[in-house]
Amino acid sequence: MATRRKRSVPDPEELLGYYRQMLLVRRFEERTAQAYTEAKIGGYCHLNLGEEATVVGLMAALQERDYLFTNYRDHGYALIRGMDPGRVMAELYGRQDGVSKGWGGSMHLFDTDVRQLGGYGIVGGQLPLATGAALAVSYRDGDEVVMCQMGDGTTNIGAFHESLNMATLWDLPVVFIVVNNQLGMGTTVEMASAEPELYKRASAYRMESARVDGNDVIAVRDAASLAVERARKEQKPYLLETVSGRLRGHSVVDPAAYRSKDEVDAVRAQDPVASLHDKLVSGGVAGVDELAEIDADVARIVKAAVEFAEKSPAPEVSSLFDYTYATPVPNDSRRLPGEALFPAEPGNDSADPLFPVGA
Amino acid sequence: MAVMSYRQALHDTLRAEMLRDPDVFLMGEEIGRFEGSYKITAGLLDEFGPKRVRDTPIAEEGFTGAAVGAAMLGLRPVVEIMTINFSLLALDQITNHAAKIYGMFGGQRSVPMVIRTPGGGGQQLAATHSQNVELFYAFTPGLKVVAPSSPADAKALLLASIRDDDPVLFLENLALYNTKGEVPDGDEPAEIGRAAVTREGTDITLVAYSRMANVALQVAEKLASEEGISAEVVDLRSLRPLDRPTIIESVKKTSCAVVLEDDWLTYGIGAEVAASISDGAFDWLDAPVRRVAMAEVPLPYAKSLELAALPSAADVVTAVHQTLDAVGRRSVGAH
Numbered sequence: 203m204a205t206r207r208k209r210s211v212p213d214p215e216e217l218l219g220y221y222r223q224m225l226l227v228r229r230f231e232e233r234t235a236q237a238y239t240e241a242k243i244g245g246y247c248h249l250n251l252g253e254e255a256t257v258v259g260l261m262a263a264l265q266e267r268d269y270l271f272t273n274y275r276d277h278g279y280a281l282i283r284g285m286d287p288g289r290v291m292a293e294l295y296g297r298q299d300g301v302s303k304g305w306g307g308s309m310h311l312f313d314t315d316v317r318q319l320g321g322y323g324i325v326g327g328q329l330p331l332a333t334g335a336a337l338a339v340s341y342r343d344g345d346e347v348v349m350c351q352m353g354d355g356t357t358n359i360g361a362f363h364e365s366l367n368m369a370t371l372w373d374l375p376v377v378f379i380v381v382n383n384q385l386g387m388g389t390t391v392e393m394a395s396a397e398p399e400l401y402k403r404a405s406a407y408r409m410e411s412a413r414v415d416g417n418d419v420i421a422v423r424d425a426a427s428l429a430v431e432r433a434r435k436e437q438k439p440y441l442l443e444t445v446s447g448r449l450r451g452h453s454v455v456d457p458a459a460y461r462s463k464d465e466v467d468a469v470r471a472q473d474p475v476a477s478l479h480d481k482l483v484s485g486g487v488a489g490v491d492e493l494a495e496i497d498a499d500v501a502r503i504v505k506a507a508v509e510f511a512e513k514s515p516a517p518e519v520s521s522l523f524d525y526t527y528a529t530p531v532p533n534d535s536r537r538l539p540g541e542a543l544f545p546a547e548p549g550n551d552s553a554d555p556l557f558p559v560g561a
Numbered sequence: 562m563a564v565m566s567y568r569q570a571l572h573d574t575l576r577a578e579m580l581r582d583p584d585v586f587l588m589g590e591e592i593g594r595f596e597g598s599y600k601i602t603a604g605l606l607d608e609f610g611p612k613r614v615r616d617t618p619i620a621e622e623g624f625t626g627a628a629v630g631a632a633m634l635g636l637r638p639v640v641e642i643m644t645i646n647f648s649l650l651a652l653d654q655i656t657n658h659a660a661k662i663y664g665m666f667g668g669q670r671s672v673p674m675v676i677r678t679p680g681g682g683g684q685q686l687a688a689t690h691s692q693n694v695e696l697f698y699a700f701t702p703g704l705k706v707v708a709p710s711s712p713a714d715a716k717a718l719l720l721a722s723i724r725d726d727d728p729v730l731f732l733e734n735l736a737l738y739n740t741k742g743e744v745p746d747g748d749e750p751a752e753i754g755r756a757a758v759t760r761e762g763t764d765i766t767l768v769a770y771s772r773m774a775n776v777a778l779q780v781a782e783k784l785a786s787e788e789g790i791s792a793e794v795v796d797l798r799s800l801r802p803l804d805r806p807t808i809i810e811s812v813k814k815t816s817c818a819v820v821l822e823d824d825w826l827t828y829g830i831g832a833e834v835a836a837s838i839s840d841g842a843f844d845w846l847d848a849p850v851r852r853v854a855m856a857e858v859p860l861p862y863a864k865s866l867e868l869a870a871l872p873s874a875a876d877v878v879t880a881v882h883q884t885l886d887a888v889g890r891r892s893v894g895a896h
Contacts, residue, residue: 330626
């Protein structure tokens with residue numbers, strides 16, 4: 203194996219770029235939580251707060267041509283992968299200009315242009331899909347890599363084991379990312395996983411794996427880049443576990459009463475955005491004012507995203523049957539709830555043949 | 562036109578589609594080295610190699626989902642699930658993913674895949690291997706479900722399914738694999754969503770699909786030759802979409818109907834057909850729509866119990882007699 207630096211020396215411009223991206227996730231999610239409490243956003247809503255370094259580091263490892271599948275905690279990935287923030291917010295608002303045209307919502311962000319193929323609300327559902335996408339790449343001798351993000355709890359589901367097994371058997375260019383934020387909803391990793399060092403589970407499938415500090419954007423980027431480029435060059439799957447924390451509850455509505463103050467304080471002490479801010483200042487990369495300017499800039503982007511979402515119209519009801527099938531098919535039901543299956547036809551056609559009305 | 566078995570028609574169609582389109586490939590348990598549990602894929606591994614005839618681990622959820630993912634990138638996987646009973650292990654990938662991806666993401670990526678799987682009891686396979694759960698899939702918008710009853714339909718519907726851009730559950734039947742029939746040459750696909758009137762008649766409509774569509778034809782011939790009763794047979798062929806207009810047209814002609822199904826009666830396909838007839842031909846009906854369906858038990862192993870639980874041709878004849886008697890039409894003979 204070629205020798206490789208454990209950790210590359212970060213370029214100041216690059217670091218500032220990552221800081222800006224992490225702040226975008228932070229401010230977007232804070233604004234999303236606000237919009238949710240204002241009932242502008244419906245359904246379930248899971249935030250990336252506390253996972254900003256992980257999100258940004260992972261996305262930095264992908265090339266444009268690569269594919270990404272994620273779970274339902276997907277807003278940050280969408281923003282950094284390159285979806286338009288206004289269209290992401292419009293999707294959360296359930297509007298016509300949303301990335302999924304208002305059909306998916308928070309958990310189902312999808313944009314074929316940036317090759318982020320969902321956003322999946324069923325835990326573990328994206329794993330076989332990503333494995334199959336990698337199979338398609340391999341089938342066509344492509345050099346794209348598929349990244350498949352999941353949470354820590356997903357490593358307990360059957361689809362995890364089935365997918366890892368197939369990925370190794372078939373030499374697929376897929377990188378599985380376990381974002382270990384140490385909690386399912388309220389269930390800890392130790393309560394749910396017989397092997398709580400989750401990256402070790404890959405060894406059952408002879409898959410290389412590693413664990414990295416998810417609060418360190420450079421460490422995440424380097425580890426993910428190694429995995430992605432190895433998958434690309436050697437057509438081998440990889441599992442990377444990032445360890446970070448969740449600054450809020452499982453979803454916006456969860457007050458996280460199951461966590462002690464000490465636990466919350468510990469997570470806050472490792473806040474990746476605040477940490478990077480302090481590092482940038484203490485390392486002389488940027489001054490407090492310059493970082494505040496970045497923050498103001500990001501705030502403007504988020505404000506514009508909200509304005510775009512607010513202005514975007516609700517999807518037309520006439521489009522309700524547009525996406526059931528890609529290939530049109532006869533006898534496809536297009537009945538609204540209050541409508542009869544066989545609306546009365548004009549004339550006397552639907553009347554009793556023996557006792558016609560009005561006879 | 563050649564006479565061949567249902568199995569041969571499936572095999573030849575898979576082979577022809579693989580020759581026609583390099584994006585078509587097969588995956589499933591034991592389909593390559595073992596040549597398929599029911600030998601539909603015999604010889605294809607040798608001809609096309611392991612890339613296009615992919616043996617999978619025993620992991621229905623995993624490999625079905627992998628096919629969905631491959632289809633999202635534009636390939637056309639044809640998955641074999643050994644029997645429809647095992648499709649329950651892939652239910653999440655079929656109903657939550659294959660069926661949803663086109664709609665839930667606003668039509669950005671379609672899922673052009675086929676899941677071939679046989680149903681059918683009556684082989685002394687006991688309760689877990691004798692279910693007919695196509696209903697679960699027919700219930701789900703986003704999926705298409707087809708159920709050919711003849712070698713000709715097996716070919717035409719498989720062509721249509723492979724070329725369709727949506728996920729299609731292609732229902733085969735263990736009891737049909739060895740049945741023979743004429744199969745047209747060429748490669749004309751059927752239209753998914755259209756039923757077929759496979760026998761014209763005037764006294765009563767028999768509605769069925771898959772194996773039971775053949776039972777319906779046999780019963781209709783027997784009723785005609787022995788009793789002069791003219792039964793029309795509607796072979797549904799497509800369970801989603803359901804071709805209600807063809808059913809309604811037939812009932813408007815005959816004024817009564819019996820639905821045959823291999824699955825359980827309660828909440829079954831027959832219930833949907835009966836409700837549709839009630840909606841679309843209420844004023845034409847002379848008798849309640851009868852359903853001939855399986856007894857509501859987990860299917861037993863013992864042959865005596867299995868036979869008692871499964872619907873038979875004799876059960877259909879009884880239902881037809883009772884329906885015609887109720888409206889006083891059998892006693893006066895065929896009209």
